[in-house]
Amino acid sequence: xxxxxxxxxxxxxxxxxxxxxxxxxxxxxxxxxxxxxxxxxxxxxxxxxxxxxxxxxxxxxxxxxxxxxxxxxxxxxxxxxxxxxxxxxxxxxxxxxxxxxxxxxxxxxxxxxxxxxxxxxxxxxxxxxxxxxxxxxxxxxxxxxxxxxxxxxxxxxxxxxxxxxxxxxxxxxxxxxxxxxxxxxxxxxxxxxxxxxxxxxxxxxxxxx
Amino acid sequence: xxxxxxxxxxxxxxxxxxxxxxxxxxxxxxxxxxxxxxxxxxxxxxxxxxxxxxxxxxxxxxxxxxxxxxxxxxxxxxxxxxxxxxxxxxxxxxxxxxxxxxxxxxxxxxxxxxxxxxxxxxxxxxxxxxxxxxxxxxxxxxxxxxxxxxxxxxxxxxxxxxxxxxxxxxxxxxxxxxxxxxxxxxxxxxxxxxxxxxxxxxxxxxxxx
Amino acid sequence: xxxxxxxxxxxxxxxxxxxxxxxxxxxxxxxxxxxxxxxxxxxxxxxxxxxxxxxxxxxxxxxxxxxxxxxxxxxxxxxxxxxxxxxxxxxxxxxxxxxxxxxxxxxxxxxxxxxxxxxxxxxxxxxxxxxxxxxxxxxxxxxxxxxxxxxxxxxxxxxxxxxxxxxxxxxxxxxxxxxxxxxxxxxxxxxxxxxxxxxxxxxxxxxxx
Numbered sequence: 001x002x003x004x005x006x007x008x009x010x011x012x013x014x015x016x017x018x019x020x021x022x023x024x025x026x027x028x029x030x031x032x033x034x035x036x037x038x039x040x041x042x043x044x045x046x047x048x049x050x051x052x053x054x055x056x057x058x059x060x061x062x063x064x065x066x067x068x069x070x071x072x073x074x075x076x077x078x079x080x081x082x083x084x085x086x087x088x089x090x091x092x093x094x095x096x097x098x099x100x101x102x103x104x105x106x107x108x109x110x111x112x113x114x115x116x117x118x119x120x121x122x123x124x125x126x127x128x129x130x131x132x133x134x135x136x137x138x139x140x141x142x143x144x145x146x147x148x149x150x151x152x153x154x155x156x157x158x159x160x161x162x163x164x165x166x167x168x169x170x171x172x173x174x175x176x177x178x179x180x181x182x183x184x185x186x187x188x189x190x191x192x193x194x195x196x197x198x199x200x201x202x203x204x205x206x207x208x209x
Numbered sequence: 210x211x212x213x214x215x216x217x218x219x220x221x222x223x224x225x226x227x228x229x230x231x232x233x234x235x236x237x238x239x240x241x242x243x244x245x246x247x248x249x250x251x252x253x254x255x256x257x258x259x260x261x262x263x264x265x266x267x268x269x270x271x272x273x274x275x276x277x278x279x280x281x282x283x284x285x286x287x288x289x290x291x292x293x294x295x296x297x298x299x300x301x302x303x304x305x306x307x308x309x310x311x312x313x314x315x316x317x318x319x320x321x322x323x324x325x326x327x328x329x330x331x332x333x334x335x336x337x338x339x340x341x342x343x344x345x346x347x348x349x350x351x352x353x354x355x356x357x358x359x360x361x362x363x364x365x366x367x368x369x370x371x372x373x374x375x376x377x378x379x380x381x382x383x384x385x386x387x388x389x390x391x392x393x394x395x396x397x398x399x400x401x402x403x404x405x406x407x408x409x410x411x412x413x414x415x416x417x418x
Numbered sequence: 419x420x421x422x423x424x425x426x427x428x429x430x431x432x433x434x435x436x437x438x439x440x441x442x443x444x445x446x447x448x449x450x451x452x453x454x455x456x457x458x459x460x461x462x463x464x465x466x467x468x469x470x471x472x473x474x475x476x477x478x479x480x481x482x483x484x485x486x487x488x489x490x491x492x493x494x495x496x497x498x499x500x501x502x503x504x505x506x507x508x509x510x511x512x513x514x515x516x517x518x519x520x521x522x523x524x525x526x527x528x529x530x531x532x533x534x535x536x537x538x539x540x541x542x543x544x545x546x547x548x549x550x551x552x553x554x555x556x557x558x559x560x561x562x563x564x565x566x567x568x569x570x571x572x573x574x575x576x577x578x579x580x581x582x583x584x585x586x587x588x589x590x591x592x593x594x595x596x597x598x599x600x601x602x603x604x605x606x607x608x609x610x611x612x613x614x615x616x617x618x619x620x621x622x623x624x625x626x627x
Contacts, residue, residue: 024564030615032571033564047470052256054265056472057541062534081618116271123266133347138551140560142349146233146242153241197239200290261465263474325480332475342556351558355442355451362450406448409499 002173005101008180010069012098015091016042017070018084020135021077025085027139031078037135038074043067045130049106049123053113092191096154100183103128103155104176107162111172117163124159125152128183150190150197158183211382214310217389219278221307224300225251226279227293229344230286234294236348240287246344247283252276254339258315258332262322301400305363309392312337312364313385316371320381326372333368334361337392359399359406367392420591423519426598428487430516433509434460435488436502438553439495443503445557449496455553456492461485463548467524467541471531510609514572518601521546521573522594525580529590535581542577543570546601568608568615576601 020041024034043060050058060066077084084091106127110120129145129152136143145152162179166172189195229250233243252269259267269275286293293300315336319329338354338361345352354361371388375381398404438459442452461478468476478484495502502509524545528538547563547570554561563570580597584590607613 025618025620027560027565028617029560029564030566030617032615034617036564036570051260051469052266052270054263054472057470057532057534057537061470061537061540062532064534064536067536078618081620085620114266114271116266116273118273118276119266119270122270137346137555138561138564140349140558142236142238143347146238146245146347147236148239152245197241199237199239199243200234200287202234202290202294260469261475261479263472323475323480325475325482327482327485328475328479331479346555349558351445351447352556355447355454355556356445357448361454406450408446408448408452409443409496411443411499411503 002177005105005173005176005180008097008101009105011094012101013042013066013069014073015094015098016102016131017073018077018091019095020131021074022081022085023135023139025077025081034078035071035074037138038077039067039070040138041131041135042070042073043131044134045102045127045132046106048130049109049127052123052126053110055109055113093188096184096187096191099128099151099155099187100158100180103158103183104162104180107159107179108172108176111163111166115166117160117167120163121156121159124162124179125155128152128155128159148196150195151187153197154183154186154190157186211386214314214382214385214389217306217310218314220303221310222251222275222278223282224303224307225311225340226282227286227300228304229340230283231290231294232344232348234287234290243287244280244283246347247286248276248279249347250340250344251279251282252340253343254311254336254341255315257339258318258336261332261335262319264318264322302397305393305396305400308337308360308364308396309367309389312367312392313371313389316368316388317381317385320372320375324375326369326376329372330365330368333371333388334364337361337364337368357405359404360396362406363392363395363399366395420595423523423591423594423598426515426519427523429512430519431460431484431487432491433512433516434520434549435491436495436509437513438549439492440499440503441553441557443496443499452496453489453492455556456495457485457488458556459549459553460488460491461549462552463520463545463550464524466548467527467545470541470544471528473527473531511606514602514605514609517546517569517573517605518576518598521576521601522580522598525577525597526590526594529581529584533584535578535585538581539574539577542580542597543573546570546573546577566614568613569605571615572601572604572608575604 017038020037021034024037046060047058103124107120107124110123132145133143158179161182162175165175165178226247230243230247233246255269256267312333316329316333319332341354342352367388370391371384374384374387435456438455439452442455464478465476521542525538525542528541550563551561576597579600580593583593583596
């Protein structure tokens with residue numbers, strides 16, 4: 001992993017763990033719930049990806065710096081909740097950086113197992129958004145990525161960029177860096193411009209795309 | 210896979226994807242949510258089964274015709290929602306065909322890994338109903354198979370038929386065809402005759418089997 | 419597995435299956451839902467652990483006495499619901515015995531795959547509490563272990579004891595027995611003394627640790 005991807009990866013682990021812990025606190029969970037939600041939001045996507053690819057045991061459970069970072073960030077959120085919950089905007093951008101780092105490293109890992117385009121795109125995206133889905137399921141909510149904003153879509157497009165670059169001969173490090181950059185820029189733009197995907201309104205009996 | 214099982218398998222992927230997408234639309238999800246729910250309803254059961262059996266990466270993610278069919282059916286549901294949501298009855302019967310195809314192919318795959326009767330029945334059933342369970346969990350609902358109708362039970366009995374036929378020496382293709390037929394007939398009868406499994410009424414303090 | 423761990427393991431399967439089936443009955447599920455919730459509460463944690471460790475297919479699905487015990491206990495709960503639902507206290511202590519047995523056997527299994535301390539503690543804990551999390555998710559509730567009581571924490575500490583004892587040279591059987599005993603005692607004390615983990619109160623705008 002290049003230095004850029006390593007650094008952004010840790011930014012992502014911290015941002016994701018904080019988002020999970022904040023959700024746990026708002027749901028009235030206890031300290032265990034706060035750490036579990038921080039942990040799974042940060043590392044759950046990578047764990048699912050490893051299981052899909054047949055990597056046992058998952059790297060996120062054995063390479064200690066990752067879980068220790070996630071647990072520390074969760075405990076910090078528990079202690080400094082007020083400060084963290086007032087940092088909505090910086091956290092959102094840190095989260096976007098993590099989204100890019102996770103999808104790029106997931107796509108890269110999948111590509112090292114198989115050159116199947118769908119697998120690369122799906123594993124990249126699941127690495128990026130799987131943790132957030134687990135966070136929402138454990139909070140007894142419909143996963144937010146399924147209902148609004150342009151979030152998982154950025155990870156899907158970024159993972160696709162990784163695959164296409166490898167396909168035309170670009171090496172892993174450059175493809176990962178470009179993939180990450182694309183995801184982050186797309187997500188930043190989505191936040192700025194309040195991008196939303198189309199949906200169907202059915203309440204009035206009138207369907208609209 | 211025999212031609213009959215191949216055809217019914219695609220019928221199942223389409224019917225399951227449509228059921229997932231319709232649920233997503235009714236829950237107010239956006240286009241991504243609609244495709245994700247269609248995809249996971251159609252392919253999630255098979256993915257879980259592959260993970261249980263240790264088949265990495267899951268066939269449903271690498272054999273492209275399956276995911277492409279599921280994604281296309283989800284997009285078609287998004288576009289032609291009105292037509293699809295008025296086709297409740299035909300969809301229900303197509304879904305029953307898929308239930309039979311999925312349980313038979315799941316049981317067959319499990320049998321190729323291990324002749325353990327429980328594993329064959331469970332993997333057959335999970336292949337058939339696992340996607341629907343994921344659909345309901347992502348929709349923040351109690352999985353419908355746990356609460357009413359005779360649905361998973363048809364898949365369990367069909368998978369059992371597969372095991373018993375192999376046990377007495379019948380070959381894979383014939384056992385799968387018979388298993389599928391049994392599941393479909395049971396599910397058709399359940400729909401017609403409104404079969405329900407027993408439950409316990411506890412509100413009045415009186416338990417009834 | 420020592421005789422003590424074997425016996426307590428079956429106590430746990432029964433207690434966990436009963437807890438899952440009772441929850442299913444209270445949620446108004448039908449007979450299938452009752453058996454599925456009993457089954458997954460009892461065996462789901464071990465299945466997840468096996469998948470994390472790369473043990474295919476999971477032991478809980480292939481070693482027939484385990485699933486048959488879970489299914490029998492679920493059916494017994496269906497039939498004798500009234501008696502079981504009046505046995506809250508004995509069941510709670512049987513559940514604590516299971517918590518100890520499951521975490522010890524999970525930690526022992528993980529240690530046989532890798533000596534990574536975090537993996538051993540996490541797999542031990544997931545073996546013990548994973549089934550209850552699945553039970554609550556299938557019931558459309560926030561997992562109770564995330565919100566109150568000192569439950570998963572007992573399994574975490576017990577799993578840690580297993581690792582530390584192995585680390586200083588104690589053999590598997592003794593370490594497992596000690597680990598189980600620690601978990602059970604901690605859980606018994608937590609029940610008696612109504613231990614709770616700290617949480618943050620945020621409604622009044624005042625955070626308190």
